[in-house]
Each structure stands twice: as structure tokens, then as C-alpha cells.
Amino acid sequence: MLVDAEIQVTAQARNGTYPGARSDQIRTLFLTARPKLVALASSLTQNPEGAADVVQDAFVRALNASSFPVAPDEQLFYMIRVVINVARNRARREAVAGRAFPWLHRPVRFDEHLGEGHDETGRLLDSIAHLSIRQREAIYLRYWLDLSIVDTAAAMGVSKGAVKTHTARAMSQLKSAIGDPR
Amino acid sequence: MTFEDNLRRRLPETVTEQDASAKELATLWDNVMVRSRRRKSLQRVAAASAISVVVVAVALVGLSHRSPTSLEVGVASRGPEKPTSVASAGTTTVKGAATSTPAGSAQTTHAPEPSATLGSQADPTTTPVPTSLPTPTSGQPDVTSPTSTTSDPPTPDGTGCLNDRLVPYYEPDVPNGPDAPAARLINRFLASQAALDLRSSGTCLLAIGPFFDQQTGDWGALVSVREDTSGLATRIRDLIGLDGSVQVFVSDATR
Numbered sequence: 001m002l003v004d005a006e007i008q009v010t011a012q013a014r015n016g017t018y019p020g021a022r023s024d025q026i027r028t029l030f031l032t033a034r035p036k037l038v039a040l041a042s043s044l045t046q047n048p049e050g051a052a053d054v055v056q057d058a059f060v061r062a063l064n065a066s067s068f069p070v071a072p073d074e075q076l077f078y079m080i081r082v083v084i085n086v087a088r089n090r091a092r093r094e095a096v097a098g099r100a101f102p103w104l105h106r107p108v109r110f111d112e113h114l115g116e117g118h119d120e121t122g123r124l125l126d127s128i129a130h131l132s133i134r135q136r137e138a139i140y141l142r143y144w145l146d147l148s149i150v151d152t153a154a155a156m157g158v159s160k161g162a163v164k165t166h167t168a169r170a171m172s173q174l175k176s177a178i179g180d181p182r
Numbered sequence: 183m184t185f186e187d188n189l190r191r192r193l194p195e196t197v198t199e200q201d202a203s204a205k206e207l208a209t210l211w212d213n214v215m216v217r218s219r220r221r222k223s224l225q226r227v228a229a230a231s232a233i234s235v236v237v238v239a240v241a242l243v244g245l246s247h248r249s250p251t252s253l254e255v256g257v258a259s260r261g262p263e264k265p266t267s268v269a270s271a272g273t274t275t276v277k278g279a280a281t282s283t284p285a286g287s288a289q290t291t292h293a294p295e296p297s298a299t300l301g302s303q304a305d306p307t308t309t310p311v312p313t314s315l316p317t318p319t320s321g322q323p324d325v326t327s328p329t330s331t332t333s334d335p336p337t338p339d340g341t342g343c344l345n346d347r348l349v350p351y352y353e354p355d356v357p358n359g360p361d362a363p364a365a366r367l368i369n370r371f372l373a374s375q376a377a378l379d380l381r382s383s384g385t386c387l388l389a390i391g392p393f394f395d396q397q398t399g400d401w402g403a404l405v406s407v408r409e410d411t412s413g414l415a416t417r418i419r420d421l422i423g424l425d426g427s428v429q430v431f432v433s434d435a436t437r
Binding site: 027030031034035036038039040042043048052056057059060063064120121124125128139140143144146171174175 | 185186189190192193194195196197198199200201202204207210211213214215217218221222225
């Protein structure tokens with residue numbers, strides 16, 4: 001026969017509110033979603049070497065944040081938002097550092113990691129690298145993660161109109177850079 | 183195929199997803215936990231530091247806002263106690279002087295009853311404070327210079343004379359306080375030839391300090407001497423009573 005304390009623990013385990021449940025949920029998310037989040041951070045910051053650190057920093061913030069959602073289907077979206085914020089902050093910091101100390105800042109090109117036979121992809125990467133970080137966010141969230149405009153706006157922390165504007169300007173630049181296949 | 187479809191097809195090629203082994207992931211997660219704990223402790227330290235800084239800042243602001251205005255109010259309310267505090271050696275003599283005023287002394291005929299005046303000053307609520315204070319004239323001594331001359335105890339020989347312990351200036355409790363005009367008068371006297379004559383003549387100076395005339399509402403200087411030799415009282419009054427707005431009382435006291 002279960003005593004009251006055991007009943008309470010069992011209920012907490014069932015609904016995920018037991019002590020340490022949040023940490024366990026974040027750990028599970030880290031183990032499953034880390035590769036995709038690292039790839040997203042790498043694309044946004046245009047810095048593959050620092051992407052893993054961005055994701056790690058994002059999970060540190062999630063562990064210390066009280067706003068981490070309880071619902072599992074919202075947790076990945078929450079982490080995407082955190083990664084975007086951390087990546088954006090880091091990109092701004094690196095841009096400032098690049099202006100102040102240009103000899104210390106060496107931009108890392110994606111095509112350095114691609115090898116041979118990726119001419120079109122290399123051109124696309126080069127074009128994406130010339131977009132602003134907001135435009136990159138809109139492009140990757142809309143066309144890589146296939147998020148809706150509403151979700152993209154929520155992830156970027158901007159309005160739907162702003163998402164459309166960023167997307168349209170990014171598409172225009174990419175079209176002029178790599179050509180329209182139609 | 184639209185450009186959007188083309189982009190949707192080619193964009194994943196630009197993204198490199200790197201898988202990690204379970205062991206590597208466990209190590210990475212441990213790093214996350216370590217960084218999380220470090221971040222929490224740093225946040226606690228930062229919060230404690232911020233609280234300390236705020237407490238110190240509030241304390242400093244509080245100290246810096248002890249304005250002269252509030253102190254002046256305090257002085258005004260306790261103003262009547264000044265003569266007692268600065269004329270320790272002469273207070274007793276002053277009381278005695280009320281009954282032993284020499285006949286023919288023009289200076290003391292207009293003086294209020296000293297004991298009654300000092301006693302009535304103990305009630306701060308009824309004590310008027312001069313609203314228009316006389317402005318200092320050029321050449322007056324600096325009233326901010328230190329120390330009162332009359333707060334010292336009686337001399338070891340028991341005479342109570344302050345002659346040998348006169349210092350040049352009397353400092354009011356608060357610069358520009360209600361007793362500042364009286365302090366200026368006293369300073370003028372102490373820096374004068376009359377004070378030097380007082381020392382050289384051997385006349386015993388028993389007390390000197392600010393004095394408040396409740397009847398006129400004026401501050402004055404009370405100088406108490408044991409005996410008025412060679413018209414010293416007249417000379418002192420002539421010297422420091424030049425300012426008509428301040429009445430000077432000279433008490434010629436004898437023991």
C-alpha cells in the first residue's frame with residue numbers, strides 16, 4: 001500500500017513535475033536535438049567552430065531559466081528561440097570585435113568545410129553569408145526547418161510582417177546572386 | 183520549380199549536422215551542467231555585490247543629504263542652550279552679576295536679568311530667533327577658525343580666570359547659525375587691543391560667549407569680568423557694540 005508521499009512522487013513522475021524533472025527533460029532534449037541546433041547555430045553565425053559553444057550556452061541558459069516549457073512539443077521550439085538569441089548576440093559581438101580588432105577576427109567560410117564538387121552550394125553559401133543575420137534567420141527557419149510565418153515570427157521575436165520583409169529581401173539578394181532556376 | 187522550392191532543396195546541403203557518440207554527448211552534457219552551476223554561483227555573487235553597492239550608495243547619499251538647513255533648524259531649537267554650554271566658567275558669575283551691578287555703570291543698567299534670561303532660554307519653543315542678522319564687516323576675523331575660549335575648565339589655581347587661555351577666535355556651533363553674529367562680535371573683541379590690554383592689565387575675564395536677549399530678540403556677546411578696572415567694560419562695549427542691531431551686555435561681576 002502506497003503512503004501519501006509515495007503517491008505524490010508517483011504522480012509527479014507521471015506528469016513530469018518531480019524535483020529534477022526539468023533538468024532531465026532538458027538533458028533528453030540536449031541528447032536528441034543537439035545536432036540540429038548546432039547546425040542552425042552554425043548557419044546563423046556563419047561560424048561552424050563556435051556553433052557548439054552557442055548551443056551549449058543556450059542549454060546553460062535554459063537550465064537557469066524559469067520559463068522553460070513543460071509541454072514536450074514546445075521545448076524544441078523554445079530551444080530554437082534561445083539558440084537564435086544566443087547566436088544573434090554572438091554575431092553582434094563578433095562583428096564589433098571584427099571592426100575593433102580586424103587582425104584577430106578571421107571569418108570562417110563554409111565552403112572550406114565542403115570540399116570539392118560543391119560549386120553551386122558554395123555560391124549559395126557565399127550569398128547567404130552576405131545576408132544580414134535577421135535575413136539568415138528568416139531563410140533557415142522558413143526553408144530549412146519549414147516553420148510557418150507565425151512560428152518564424154515567434155522564434156525571431158518579430159512580427160509576421162517583419163518576417164515577410166526579411167524573407168523577401170533575402171530571396172531577392174539570393175536570386176540576384178545565384179540566379180533563378182525558372 | 184520555383185526559387186523557394188529550389189532553396190528548400192538546396193539549403194540542407196549548406197547545413198552540416200555532426201553526430202556525436204553517446205559518450206561524447208554525456209561529456210558535453212556534463213560540461214553544460216558545470217557551466218550552469220558556475221553561472222548560478224556567479225549570479226549569486228553578482229546579486230550580493232549589487233545589494234552591497236546599493237546599501238553603500240544609500241548610506242553615502244543619506245550622509246551627504248544632511249543639509250545645513252536641517253542642522254540650522256536643530257540649532258535654532260536648541261539655541262538657548264548655547265550660553266550655558268560656552269560659558270561654563272562664567273555662568274555662575276553671570277548669575278551673580280545680576281545682583282552686584284556696580285552703581286553708575288551705564289552699560290549694565292539696560293542689561294536684562296541674566297539669570298532670568300538664561301533660565302528662560304531653556305524653552306526652545308518660545309525663543310525668538312533673529313530674522314535679520316547683521317552682516318559681517320570687512321576685516322573681521324574668520325569665525326570658522328577653531329575652538330571656543332570659554333569651554334575650558336577653571337584654571338588650576340581656582341581663580342576661574344580665562345586670561346591665559348584665550349585663543350583668538352570663538353567658533354559658533356554652526357557657521358551662519360543664529361549665534362553667528364554674536365560669535366563675530368566675540369571674535370572682534372578677542373582679536374582687539376582690548377583683549378591684549380585685558381591680559382596685560384591682569385583683569386580677570388570670567389566668561390565670554392553668545393548671549394540671547396529674549397526681550398529684544400537679539401543675540402549679543404556676554405563678557406563677564408571679575409572687576410571693571412580702568413573702564414574696561416566701557417572699552418569693550420565701545421569696541422564690540424558698534425553694531426546697533428546687536429546689543430552687548432557687559433557684566434561686571436565680583437566674587
